[in-house]
Amino acid sequence: MKSIQVGLLGIGTVGGGTFRVLQRNQAEIMRRAGRGIEIAMVAARDLDKARALVGQAAQVVGDPFAVVNHADIDIVVEVIGGTTLAKQLVLQAIANGKHVVTANKALLAEHGNEIFAAAHAKGVMVAFEGAVAVSIPIIKALREGLSGNRIEWVAGIINGTTNFILTEMRDKGLSFDAALAAAQELGYAEADPTFDIGGFDAAHKATILCSIAFGIPVQFAKAHVEGIQTLQAADIAYAFQLGYRIKLLGITKRTAAGVELRVHPTLIPAKRLLANVEGSMNGIMVKSDAAGITMYYGAGAGSEQTASAVIADLVDVTRLCSANTAQRVPHLAFQPDAMSNTPVLPMSDVVTSYYLRLNVADEAGVLANVTSILAKANISIDAVLQREADEVGGEGATQTDLIILTHDCVEARMNEALAQMQALKTVLAPIVRIRKEELA
Ligand code: HSE
Numbered sequence: 001m002k003s004i005q006v007g008l009l010g011i012g013t014v015g016g017g018t019f020r021v022l023q024r025n026q027a028e029i030m031r032r033a034g035r036g037i038e039i040a041m042v043a044a045r046d047l048d049k050a051r052a053l054v055g056q057a058a059q060v061v062g063d064p065f066a067v068v069n070h071a072d073i074d075i076v077v078e079v080i081g082g083t084t085l086a087k088q089l090v091l092q093a094i095a096n097g098k099h100v101v102t103a104n105k106a107l108l109a110e111h112g113n114e115i116f117a118a119a120h121a122k123g124v125m126v127a128f129e130g131a132v133a134v135s136i137p138i139i140k141a142l143r144e145g146l147s148g149n150r151i152e153w154v155a156g157i158i159n160g161t162t163n164f165i166l167t168e169m170r171d172k173g174l175s176f177d178a179a180l181a182a183a184q185e186l187g188y189a190e191a192d193p194t195f196d197i198g199g200f201d202a203a204h205k206a207t208i209l210c211s212i213a214f215g216i217p218v219q220f221a222k223a224h225v226e227g228i229q230t231l232q233a234a235d236i237a238y239a240f241q242l243g244y245r246i247k248l249l250g251i252t253k254r255t256a257a258g259v260e261l262r263v264h265p266t267l268i269p270a271k272r273l274l275a276n277v278e279g280s281m282n283g284i285m286v287k288s289d290a291a292g293i294t295m296y297y298g299a300g301a302g303s304e305q306t307a308s309a310v311i312a313d314l315v316d317v318t319r320l321c322s323a324n325t326a327q328r329v330p331h332l333a334f335q336p337d338a339m340s341n342t343p344v345l346p347m348s349d350v351v352t353s354y355y356l357r358l359n360v361a362d363e364a365g366v367l368a369n370v371t372s373i374l375a376k377a378n379i380s381i382d383a384v385l386q387r388e389a390d391e392v393g394g395e396g397a398t399q400t401d402l403i404i405l406t407h408d409c410v411e412a413r414m415n416e417a418l419a420q421m422q423a424l425k426t427v428l429a430p431i432v433r434i435r436k437e438e439l440a
Contacts, residue, residue, distance in 0.1 A: 003036030004318045007067035007098075008058070009089055010080035011044045014103055014130070016053055017303030018077065018310045023057070029311065033318040037311075039077075043067045068093040075317055077310060078102040079130075087111050094118045094126070099321060101313040103130030103306055109204035112211070112218035116331040123325045127313035132205040133158050133282040135298035135305040137312065142212050142286065143333040149288030151213040153253040155439055156284035157277050158205040160300040161188045161196040162228050162248040164280040166265075170236045170245065176229065188280055188301075198227035199248060199263040206250030210261045213286075214254055214342060215334030219261070222344035226264035235357060235432055238403050239267050242385060244355070245275040246434065258343040260350050267355050267436040273297075274439060285439060293439075348412040353382065353436040356404045358421065359429040366426045367402065373424075377417040380407040399428050405436065 008015050019039055022029065030036050039057065043064035044050030050060045061067065068076050068089050076093040078086055078100060086107050091114075093100050100119070102108070108115065108131055119126045129139045133156065142151070157163050161183055168179040180197065183189040195201050203225040211218045228248050239246050244267040253260040268275050273295050277283030282300030287293050299305045320328050330336060360366045367386065374381060385403040392400045406414075414433070422431055 001035050003038035004314075004321070005038060005040040005072050005074045006314065007041040007043070007070060007073035007076045008039050009043045009064045009067060009076060009078045011042050011050045011053060012079070013303045014079040014306045014310065015042070015077070017307035018079065019054060021304050021307040022311055022314075025311075029315060033315045035318055037314050037318055041067045041070060041073060064089050065092065068096060068098065073098060074321065075099045075101060075314060077314070078104060078107075079310070081106075083107050083110055087115070090115055090126070091118055094122050094124055097122060097124060099124045099317045100126045101130075101310055101317065102126065102128050103134070103310055104128075105131040105201070105204040105208060109207040109218055109220040112208070116336075119331065120336050125317050125320065125328060126331055127317055128208070129313050130306050130309035132208055133284060133296070133298065133300045134302065134309045135300070136282060136284060136296045137309070138209070138284050138296055139212065140312070141294070141296060142209065143329055146286065146288050146291060146294070147333070149290045151254070152287040152289065153251065154209050154213050154284065154286050155249050155251045155274065155437065156206070156209070157247050157274065157282055158250045158284065158300060159196055159199075159202040159248060160280035160282055161193065162199075162202070163277065163282070164188050165197070166228060166231070166236070166246060166248065167278045169231070169233055170240060173233055173237070175233055176231055197229050199225045202248060202250045203263045206252055206261060206263055209250065209284075210252035210259060210344075212333040213252060214259050215332060215338065215340050216259060216342055216344070217339060218332075219344050222261060224262040224264065224347040224350075228265055231265055232432070234401070235355070235434060238357065238385065238401070239355065239434075240270070242383065242403070242405065243270050244268060244436070245270050247275065247277075249437065251437065254342075255345070255351070257349060258345040261344050262347065262350060265434050267434055268439055272439050348410075348415065350411045351408050352411065353408050353438070354406045354414055355432075355434040355436050356406070356418075357432040358402045358404070358427050359399055360402050361426040361428060362398055362400045363426065369424055369426065370402065370404070370421055373417050373420045374404070374406070377409070377413050379409045379413065379417055381405070382407050
């Protein structure tokens, strides 16, 4: 049978890796797919560089629309990134009846509903294993491996840059700025690192995981997103003393009232496997009713690591492109006519537990005032740690840190209690609040 013809949009880090791995493992991949997979066309900005890479193996063009409009191309691989041109190209490819493979999490988190609807109407597949935690086949695991389960929650370290920064802060006692500089020096963080450290990259991925876990439309705009920019080394150290580590987690959880979708720094027990996912690695825990807790680990970025996901999608599409459309795996795991309208909850409705650090005057009655506010708000305390003033501020210091771990309460109630505690004259600095998850 003729090899399936692939058009590659972009031949940078991911496109180059895809080309290389596909060539290297060609025979093995063909044994799996049952048919050759051939990159026949490549769209690149730097034509000379692209030609040097692909040689005579593929036609190199400057205009990506020449690829998506070419009659011989069966599958378009979009790895140019961004959401404007990428969206136009993907929709055009779909309109032309071509299958699409993309690793573009921002595109799917923000425009996935429109793209999947167009693909469904046209009877083509849009595959996106490379959009989340590249080397980990988490889309496959959630959509297919766990399809007999009712999924309860997914919690993941799904941004390697921030995990590297947090690991450096804990291991070496670095400030956030120093750890970020180390990440930039090693090439993990971009020169403008906002997307990673602000939590947006993780939120795009969490948005996709949320949809395929619970069968709801992608709703990035409803994700609660907090990054790690304001995390202080002191809190990482206190969390460590209390038996916790701080990770930037993407969390999505099913509750009676709706679905939680949130990204924020989170204390998790140090003994959990997820707490030991270090450096730039990714890790994802899934809690489902039959399988129980399952855990997935691997690199979340990298040229060949992303190629691994892109090629797995190419194999899937190659195997299934001649199948009846009803027999393919639905884009968002659930059949389009069986999607749910369960709402994504506002953050004020989320129930979780908390780590609080109050910098307080070291005088009688301070702890009593604070705990009385929590008691009146019906927020139960799990643990309290009070440092000696001179340990915090040096000899003769008159202020100290009071650390409180709470049990679960609804965020709106915690916000009210925080405002009252902040108004106390003896609370001397903005209160640090970090959410805590036991992941049991
Ligand atoms: N910048 C991401 C990370 C990889 O640091 O994990 C691509 O999503």
